[in-house]
Amino acid sequence: MRKACSVKLKASFALCAVRLVLPAALWGTEPPAISTSAPVALSTPVPVQVSTPAFVTVVHPLEGAKLPSLKEVFAFGAVVPGSTLTINGITINVHPKGGYLTMVPLNPGDNLLSLDATAPGGQAAHLERRFTVASGFTISPSTPTTLVQESIVPAEDVLLATGDTLRVSFQGSPQGQAEFAIAGIAAHLPMVESGSRGVYEGAYVVQPADHAGQADITVSLKKRGLRRKDLAKGRLTIESGRTPRIGTIIDDTVAARTAIDGGYDLFLYKGMRVRLTGKIGNLWRVRFSGTLSEWVKDSAILELPRGTLAPQSTLSNITVTHLEDSTQVRVPMSDVLPYRVEQALEPPALTVTLFGAADKTDLIRYDPDDQLVRLVRWRQVSSDICQLVIEPTFKKWWGFDVRYEGSILVIEIRKPWASVTLHGMVIAVDPGHGGSDTGAVGPHGTLEKEANLQIARLVKDMLEKAGAKPFLVRSADMDVSLYDRPRIAWKNKARLFVSVHCNASGLSENPLVNNGNSVYWYQPQSEGLAAAIHASYRKNAPVLPDRGLYYSDFAVCRMTQMPAVLTEQAYIIVPEQEDLLFSPTFQKTLADAIVSGIKAFVSKP
Numbered sequence: 327m328r329k330a331c332s333v334k335l336k337a338s339f340a341l342c343a344v345r346l347v348l349p350a351a352l353w354g355t356e357p358p359a360i361s362t363s364a365p366v367a368l369s370t371p372v373p374v375q376v377s378t379p380a381f382v383t384v385v386h387p388l389e390g391a392k393l394p395s396l397k398e399v400f401a402f403g404a405v406v407p408g409s410t411l412t413i414n415g416i417t418i419n420v421h422p423k424g425g426y427l428t429m430v431p432l433n434p435g436d437n438l439l440s441l442d443a444t445a446p447g448g449q450a451a452h453l454e455r456r457f458t459v460a461s462g463f464t465i466s467p468s469t470p471t472t473l474v475q476e477s478i479v480p481a482e483d484v485l486l487a488t489g490d491t492l493r494v495s496f497q498g499s500p501q502g503q504a505e506f507a508i509a510g511i512a513a514h515l516p517m518v519e520s521g522s523r524g525v526y527e528g529a530y531v532v533q534p535a536d537h538a539g540q541a542d543i544t545v546s547l548k549k550r551g552l553r554r555k556d557l558a559k560g561r562l563t564i565e566s567g568r569t570p571r572i573g574t575i576i577d578d579t580v581a582a583r584t585a586i587d588g589g590y591d592l593f594l595y596k597g598m599r600v601r602l603t604g605k606i607g608n609l610w611r612v613r614f615s616g617t618l619s620e621w622v623k624d625s626a627i628l629e630l631p632r633g634t635l636a637p638q639s640t641l642s643n644i645t646v647t648h649l650e651d652s653t654q655v656r657v658p659m660s661d662v663l664p665y666r667v668e669q670a671l672e673p674p675a676l677t678v679t680l681f682g683a684a685d686k687t688d689l690i691r692y693d694p695d696d697q698l699v700r701l702v703r704w705r706q707v708s709s710d711i712c713q714l715v716i717e718p719t720f721k722k723w724w725g726f727d728v729r730y731e732g733s734i735l736v737i738e739i740r741k742p743w744a745s746v747t748l749h750g751m752v753i754a755v756d757p758g759h760g761g762s763d764t765g766a767v768g769p770h771g772t773l774e775k776e777a778n779l780q781i782a783r784l785v786k787d788m789l790e791k792a793g794a795k796p797f798l799v800r801s802a803d804m805d806v807s808l809y810d811r812p813r814i815a816w817k818n819k820a821r822l823f824v825s826v827h828c829n830a831s832g833l834s835e836n837p838l839v840n841n842g843n844s845v846y847w848y849q850p851q852s853e854g855l856a857a858a859i860h861a862s863y864r865k866n867a868p869v870l871p872d873r874g875l876y877y878s879d880f881a882v883c884r885m886t887q888m889p890a891v892l893t894e895q896a897y898i899i900v901p902e903q904e905d906l907l908f909s910p911t912f913q914k915t916l917a918d919a920i921v922s923g924i925k926a927f928v929s930k931p
Contacts (some may be wrong), residue, residue, distance in 0.1 A: 349784065360637075381406060381451040382443040382889055385767050386899075389675035390453055393432070393833065395462030398501035400837055401439060401455075402427040402899050404770045408446040408646065413439055423818055425769030425901030429836055434461035438665035466499045466524045473498040473547045473554035480543065480560030482607030487565040488531070490604060492530045494543060494558070502549035508562060509542040517545070538564040560607075570600040572634040573610065573627040579809045579885075581627035582612060582664075591620055591877055592666045595730070602629065613679035615710045639733075640686040641704065641712055651819070655702055657735040659683070665735070667728050671850045676716045676726055678737060683712035698739050722931070723851035727816060727886035740888065743821055746929045748839035749793035753924070754815035755884065757798060758827040758892075761805030766830035768904035774828045775803065777907045781895060782826045792921065804910045812886040821853065822927075823890035824920060825883040826884045828898040828907055829873070841897035842871030843916075846882035851889065856891045859923030867917040870896055872904065889927075893920060 384403040393399060405411050407424040418428045430439060436728075439455040479496035486492060494506045494517065504517035504526035506728040517528035526547070543558040565571070575598045581590040594600065600622075604611035609621045618730040639661040642835045647654045666679045685706045692699070704800040718739060725740030743751065757778040759765035765774025782798055793866040799814050800806045805812070815823045829844065834930060849855035860875040873894065880892050895916050896903035906912040 328774055331800045332885055350799070351640070352764055363582050366820070374484070375416050381445070381449070382409075382411070382441055383454050384439070384441065384453065385769060387439070387455060387457050387459065391457040393457060395458045395460045396432050396689070396834060397436070397672050398429045398431050398836075399833060400427060400831060400899070401430050402769045402901075404450075405443045405531075406445045406449075407773060409443045411441065411443045415440075419903035420833050421769075421905065423770070423901070423905055425904055427837060427899060427901055429838060432459045434459055442598075463523075466497060468499050469550070471499050471502065471547060471549045471552040471554050473545070473556055475556045478545055478556060478558040480558055480562075482560045483540070483563070483605075484560055485563045485565060485605035486532050486720055487567050487603055488532050488536070489535050490532050492532065492543075492562060494529070494545060495525065496545050496547075496556075498526050498547040498554065499549055501819065502547045503919075504528070504545065504547045506530075506543060506545045508538065509544070511536050511541065512755070524560070536564050537566075538562050558858065565604070569632045570630070570636055572599055572630045572636060573602050573612075574630055575626060576628045577626040580622055582614075582620035582622050583609075584620055584755065586621055586861070588621070589842055590884070592664065593885065594622065594626075594664055598664055599630070599634070600627070601636050602627070602651070605719050617711075619679070633910075636682070637663055638682045638684070639663055640684050641680070641714075642686055643689040643691070643718065644702060644704075644714075645691045646693050646696055646699050646702065648693040648698075649882075651697050651741045653693070653698040653739045653741075655699065655714070655737040655739070657714065659733050659735055662730050665728065667726075667766050669723065669726070669850050671723070671812045674718050674721060674723060674740070676715075676718075676834065678714045678728060678735075679707070680712050680714070680735070681709055682724045683768060684710070685712050685737065695810075698741060709849075723889070724821060725851070729888045740821075743928065746927060746931070748789065748928055750776050751794045751928070753789055753794050753796040754818065754820035754823045754888075755785050755798050756802055756811050756815070756823060756825040757781045758825055759801055760800045763805065766898045768898040769901050770904065772898065772904055773900050774830075774910060777828050777895070777898065777913075778826045779803070780908075781913050781916055782890075782915055785824065785826065785920050788917055788921040809885065811882050812890075815890075816887050820888055822924060823882070823886045823888055824859075824924070825890070825892040826920070827892060827894050828896060829894040830897060830899045837897055837899055840873065841903060842873040843867065843896055844873035844876060844894045846876045846878040846880055846883055846892040848878060848880065849886075852889045852891055854925045855889045855924070858927040859891060859893060859920055862919045862923035862926065870906070899922065 382405045387404055404424045411418045411420050418426050420426050436458055441453040443451045458861050474497045479495045498809045506515050506528050515528055515530055517526040540561045540563055546553055546555040551867050575594045575596050578596050580594050582592050584591050587693050598785040601613040602610050603613045608624045610624050610627055611619050612622050613619045613910055639659040642658050645656045658838045663680050668677045685704050687704055698718055700719045703715045705713050707713055720742045724742045727738040729736050759775040786796045799811050845860040847853050865873055883890055883892055896907055897905050898907055
């Protein structure tokens with residue numbers, strides 16, 4: 327089950343008396359002296375919790391769950407093999423081993439699932455599951471004049487600066503006259519209805535003379551002579567801008583988002599200083615340059631005393647150093663600056679964008695023994711952005727790493743694998759989830775983390791027989807953080823990284839239609855490996871539907887320095903596929919498909 331990046335949404339799925347903690351709505355994924363035979367693990371094992379199946383169970387939906395506005399949702403669990411089962415009077419197909427999966431229609435408000443099972447011997451059991459479904463968007467009544475207080479935005483406190491835009495909206499009776507006011511700053515600010523559905527929107531641009539500290543924001547709606555007014559939950563504070571706010575990153579790794587609810591763009595590391603220019607709720611707006619600002623969770627940032635200088639550095643002379651298995655480009659700097667890394671295949675190049683940097687490079691010292699780096703170039707993109715472009719001598723990437731050693735930026739280029747066989751190749755096999763993170767749960771209470779480990783062990787065994795030197799990122803039921811997994815692989819000098827998972831569905835998906843295996847990649851160097859494993863699934867495990875080949879922003883794909891993929895073997899919530907995932911014979915089929923794909927990738931020049 328896959329997870330996106332550093333933030334893991336969690337929901338609880340109850341099975342009998344056991345409480346299993348899983349990623350939201352069953353979907354996922356999905357980062358020491360080193361020895362390739364015994365890789366370093368950064369966590370300690372935790373005990374496994376085992377459940378005993380009841381006569382009839384429901385894994386999903388949860389008792390008391392609050393679901394979004396949906397017309398239907400999947401329900402699954404297990405009964406005694408051979409039983410008949412009805413849900414709300416409708417007969418449900420039951421797998422020969424007792425698992426069931428079905429879609430059930432929903433209504434806004436309170437919902438009840440009434441399950442009746444009859445075993446082959448005639449024993450009967452009844453189980454009820456109650457939960458609520460959000461009503462979704464409904465147009466407010468035209469009369470009486472209505473203003474929906476819980477719809478008012480901003481719903482959280484806002485910190486803005488001169489030139490920023492405050493956006494205000496609410497829902498109320500359609501075809502009215504709406505406005506908003508900011509205490510101490512402006513009144514009677516117009517709002518416009520979007521369409522004819524009673525959603526009103528307005529905006530205010532913060533002016534240089536504005537001052538506000540926790541100012542109330544009031545919205546009002548007038549219709550047919552009747553006016554409704556209410557306060558937004560969020561209040562406005564305006565940053566003077568005289569003294570910059572500076573923060574330091576206190577998490578080992580944290581992702582910066584492109585917007586409040588946007589995707590991940592770049593990563594920040596402990597000790598980096600960043601300029602803070604705004605805040606909405608628990609997210610800081612971080613300014614990287616005059617043209618780029620992104621959002622970072624406030625728990626990862628410690629605000630420094632006012633007067634702390636903004637991060638900035640000049641790039642001085644650069645050295646290229648040849649090592650046994652790689653080449654390092656070392657860039658001395660006076661400050662640890664945020665950066666973005668972009669890889670290209672045709673022509674091969676690595677571009678490192680440094681925010682807050684100015685070029686002062688006079689010399690680049692090349693190593694006469696180096697055969698990996700053809701050219702290092704730099705360019706000043708703007709007054710506070712500098713780029714380094716590294717052009718290698720080879721055509722096929724086999725990994726890279728960008729990191730700081732003190733205040734020296736180190737860009738390490740991995741030497742290409744010279745053989746068309748796996749003999750001697752170090753390969754990281756990553757069983758997804760583990761420890762307190764169970765992953766998805768199957769109809770019988772089976773745990774994804776266990777299937778992942780069983781299949782990963784077979785992959786490791788098959789790779790060893792092929793002459794490779796594989797290792798498991800976790801070899802037992804233990805917690806290993808999402809960001810530690812790539813680090814373990816790089817520290818162990820892995821040439822390839824394969825993360826093994828089982829899939830499940832999002833709340834709005836129909837797993838009866840969408841299921842099977844799939845493969846995911848992010849870095850351009852990983853596309854060939856993903857395509858080879860995907861093709862191998864189609865050839866060697868045709869009994870499963872092909873769910874597809876995906877570009878994805880998963881952490882273990884994006885942050886892993888060598889060619890890396892995440893594989894989803896099958897949908898554990900589908901009874902037939904749950905059965906296959908825990909079949910020793912089919913586990914070997916899946917492992918063989920992964921290994922055959924790896925062999926095909928390596929054999930291709």
